[in-house]
Structure formats: structure tokens, C-alpha cells
Amino acid sequence: MEYLEFSIFDLVHWPHAGQKLEGEEQIQIYENHMEEWLLAERMGFDTIWLGEHHFTEYSMTPSPNIMLSTLAQRTKNIKIGNMINALNFNDPWRMAEEFAMLDILSKGRLLIGLGRSADVLEYEKFGMPLEDGRPRFKEGLELIKKAFSQEVVDHDGQFFYVKGGSLTPRPIQKPYPQIYTTCLSPETHAWAAKEGYPVSTLFLPPDRASESYNTYMSERKKNNLEVDPKNYLMARHVYVAETKEKAMEDAKEPMLEFLRLFQNAAVPDTQEELDSFPENFKFFTQFFAPFFGGELTYEGLIESGLFICGDPETVAEEIQFQQEQIGFGQLMCWMSFGNLSHNKVMNSMELFGKHVMPKFKSSVKIS
Structure with a gap:
């Protein structure tokens, strides 16, 4: 039998149907x-993974990174990660800054999960065309990796712009925490x-x-x-x-x-x-x-x-x-x-x- 790692995945559902969240x-x-x-x-368990969703009782963690910062202070050994931050709904430079802070707060225990949201209703409520999800994700990931690996960043893309940006603070793990992504479609596998x-x-x-x-x-x-x-x-x-x-x-x-x-x-x-x-x-x-x-x-x-x-x-x-x-x-x-x-x-x-x-x-x- 193969050795396995085990982790916890949690979206923090609202468990009280019909009761207002307040x-x-x-x-x-x-x-x-x-x-x-x-x-x-x-x-x-080896890792705790928290996910990001918006507008819904399906998840009470619209910003899993805030929860991970608290978790980093209450744990000592277990790895912590987001699975995922929906990069197409976020500013990638801000994400890079938060990841650096989380890696420091957790003393190098952070894992980074990134992807594009698959929830159609989130796109509708953010007013984002479905076809923008993948290119926004890919460009956002490119910018995050630039922030981690370059001292001074210039980026003039389709969706994001940075001129002479330097990431402060910088992650503990070198060159940066391991990046994971979600995978459903054949294109994403490849x-x-x-x-x-x-x-x-x-x-x-x-x-x-x-x-x-x-x-x-x-x-x-x-x-x-x-x-x-x-x-x-x-x-x-x-x-x-x-x-x-x-x-x-x-x-x-x-x-x-x-x-x-x-x-x-x-x-x-x-x-x-x-x-x-x-x-x-x-x-x-x-x-x-x-x-x-x-x-x-x-x-x-x-x-x-x-x-x-x-x-x-x-x-x-x-x-x-x-x-x-x-x-x-x-x-x-x-x-x-x-x-x-x-x-x-x-x-x-x-x-x-x-x-x-x-x-x-x-x-x-x-x-």
C-alpha cells in the first residue's frame, strides 16, 4: 500500500438554512x-486547505487568507494553504503581498493554491465575462511570480499594470512557497x-x-x-x-x-x-x-x-x-x-x- 498524505479541506458552510447570516x-x-x-x-494531518467563494451561504471564507493568518498563530507544525484563491477575482500584486506575510507569520508553512473560479453566479455578480476567467488567472499568476522572483517589477498586461514595483515583505521560503492549481478541464491538465x-x-x-x-x-x-x-x-x-x-x-x-x-x-x-x-x-x-x-x-x-x-x-x-x-x-x-x-x-x-x-x-x- 502506498504512503499517503492527508489534509483537511474546508469551505466553512453556513449550517443554518433559512436563518440570516448575522x-x-x-x-x-x-x-x-x-x-x-x-x-x-x-x-x-499534513495540511489545512481553505477555499474562497463569494455571495453565498456555501462559504463563509470570502478571504481565506485572513483566516489562515489566524490559523498560523494557533498552530505550530501543520502546513496551511488556500485551495484556492480565485485569482481572476483578485488583484495579483495584493495576493503576492498577502502570501509573503502569511509565509512569514507561519514561519514558512504556507502553500499557495490558485485557480479561476468555476462558479458561474460569481462571474455574474462581479460583472465579469466567463471568457475572462482563464486569461485573468494566467496573467495574474505571471505577475505574482514576477513579484516573488524580481527585485523590481514592470508589468503592462491586458488586465494588470505595475511600474517599478518591489514586493515588501518577501516570503521566507525560497524562491517562494509551492504553488498549486486546481485541475478539471483537459486544457488545464496539459x-x-x-x-x-x-x-x-x-x-x-x-x-x-x-x-x-x-x-x-x-x-x-x-x-x-x-x-x-x-x-x-x-x-x-x-x-x-x-x-x-x-x-x-x-x-x-x-x-x-x-x-x-x-x-x-x-x-x-x-x-x-x-x-x-x-x-x-x-x-x-x-x-x-x-x-x-x-x-x-x-x-x-x-x-x-x-x-x-x-x-x-x-x-x-x-x-x-x-x-x-x-x-x-x-x-x-x-x-x-x-x-x-x-x-x-x-x-x-x-x-x-x-x-x-x-x-x-x-x-x-x-x-
Whole structure:
């Protein structure tokens, strides 16, 4: 059995459907998630990844970097990262400055995840054409790398301009923290592999994820880059309880709530909108299609491998199966989802840390 790294991925959903986001309840949500991330460090997880979303109950971290700055002060060893900052919605020079500060505050534990948002409704509300997402991301990434690697930066691009800029402060890690990117479309696989960026992906069943992994690694090999599973991260919803039956019962309503939150936040309202995506967004026509065909059910999520749920032994066996089929080197565990209670998240994480992770940190084969 291959050695695996395990991380926590969290978007910090608002768990109270129909209740307005205001008041002290928001404080409690942040405190609950912080407690979960501190437990992740104690249980031996390798990294905590936080994501960026806007305008929606789907995520209470529109600026994950602010949360990471707090997390950096409350942890000592675990790596911290954003997966992702939606670079097309941000000023890249400001991002470079924040990354440098975070790397200093964390004493060199920062990982940087960058991508373009895939959530159509965010583009609409920001008034940004879908076709601008990819070129804004690529130019923004170019400017960030200039900020990290050049003493004085001149940049006159399609979207961004800097004249004689010098990054202050500068990151601890040299030449700069490792940059990751999200990867769903075939074009992104080829580009990320050529540029040498490790990638993360989600919502792909094992057979399609295996194709994704093989495509990405084949492209790396073509470009004379190392072919190492550590460069491919797979995100999965994960829930562990004392018995398989309890896990299935506990997680059903929270997973259905997650699907509702995701659909409201990211999925176009009509098939017509989906069909009208521009060329460089066409992959997402396929990605969002299941939401229009009634294909997504709780049982279907488990059967398809998108949700790993059960007692510790069942969960470990499913992770081993998927790792062998796909090849990923890190499992990003999405353990707080929908309206799952804080106590159940904590219990699930403890069971996972005590009884699942150790199986992948040694040479013991799961029978």
C-alpha cells in the first residue's frame, strides 16, 4: 500500500438554512471550525486547505487568507494553504503581498493554491465575462511570480499594470512557497503539467479521476518533470462513525444540504445558460450536467466514490481502493459539510486520525 498524505479541506458552510447570516452565531461557526483545524494538527494531518467563494451561504471564507493568518498563530507544525484563491477575482500584486506575510507569520508553512473560479453566479455578480476567467488567472499568476522572483517589477498586461514595483515583505521560503492549481478541464491538465504545478481536483468518480491522473502524469513526463503521486491531490467528502449504519444515517441530511448549497452557489439556473457557456468554459457544461438530470442522490454519491462514508475499516478500504485505482498522493478530506454538527465533525476526525490514517503511514496492508 502506498504512503499517503492527508489534509483537511474546508469551505466553512453556513449550517443554518433559512436563518440570516448575522450576529454572534457567526462567531460560533468560526470558533467551531478553528477547533476542528487545531484537532487536525493534533491528529497528524499534513495540511489545512481553505477555499474562497463569494455571495453565498456555501462559504463563509470570502478571504481565506485572513483566516489562515489566524490559523498560523494557533498552530505550530501543520502546513496551511488556500485551495484556492480565485485569482481572476483578485488583484495579483495584493495576493503576492498577502502570501509573503502569511509565509512569514507561519514561519514558512504556507502553500499557495490558485485557480479561476468555476462558479458561474460569481462571474455574474462581479460583472465579469466567463471568457475572462482563464486569461485573468494566467496573467495574474505571471505577475505574482514576477513579484516573488524580481527585485523590481514592470508589468503592462491586458488586465494588470505595475511600474517599478518591489514586493515588501518577501516570503521566507525560497524562491517562494509551492504553488498549486486546481485541475478539471483537459486544457488545464496539459498546462499545469507543462508548467510543473502540482494539482488538486474534486467531484470526479474514480474512473474519470484515473484518466485525469494519467493525463496529467503523462504530460509531466513529456516535459521531463518528475512523475510523483505527491503532485496530484484528490478531494473527497469523508465521514466516519463507529458503525457503517450510523455513519450513513448521520451524514445523509448534511450531504443533501451540501448539494443544495452547491447548486445555489455555483450551478446555472437553466439548461439554456449551461449550453451558452463560452468555448474556454465548455468543460463545465459537462461538469454541471448532473444537476439537470436528477442524477445526484445521496446513495449515488457513495456508490460513485465521491463520498467516502462508514466505520473506520470501511473508510480505509475505500481510500485504499481509490488510491490504487487513481494514483493520488494526498487525500484532501472534506469532513465538515452541509449542516453536519460540530460534535460529529470532531468525532469523525478523531476516528479517522486514530484508526484510518495510521494504516497509510506504515507498510501494513489492509485485508
